[in-house]
Amino acid sequence: MYDDNSRGLESPDTTDVSTASDQRLVADGGTTWGDLTGFQRDTLAAIARLERDAETSYGLAIKRRLEREYGEVNHGRLYTNLDDLADDGLVEKSALDKRTNEYVLTDSGRALLIQRVERLVDACEIGIATTDGSGMGDRA
Template identity: 45%
Template sequence: MTTYHELTGFQRDVLQAIAAVDDEPYGLALKAYLDERYADPIKHSRLYQNLDDLVDLNIIERNDVDGRTNAYTLTDAGRPLLQHQAETLTSLCNRPRPVADGSGHR
């Protein structure tokens, strides 16, 4: 089974995009979501190749919408990957941190 950290950073971002898009997460909606977060526009070929790879890994599934458009959803294997990462980040943000007193001593 694939782990979250075995995915590329872009594939991780694609998973987040699929979870974040409110309507059907179809290719162009995912591209728009990612384009808002990346400095340079995402190339269609990059997006669709990574979507195909994630489908092959059984992390997402592709569903035909209208014969030309596909919607993408997290699978039962993909959802826990993203959920675990979210929980890990939340727990790290909630950890108390030592306060420096300015003396240079720990």
């Protein structure tokens, strides 16, 4: 399984020419990818997948996505981490109804996910398909 205390291998002080411009891309509160636990990173990805699939990203839906990788996810662990991500400005928490909150990625949360993908693509020396929304992919 995953370690809650896992940290990114990249150092925020280490740059190269390809990533120098986006190296310090951080949330408004100064949160970097390396500041997040593995569970928090996977929670951001779960919310992004729910949004991609046009599903409402409420606690139980996020929990179900995470349980595909983690097995049983403790209620307290999930909601504590969701609150931390909201405090860090990476997700926005809003009331869906009287008992349920919805969590959506902020621009900062999405930017951290995109930055991570770009770093992995660079590390693996692969191209990714980009599109302008027309359905006609282009190699980056």
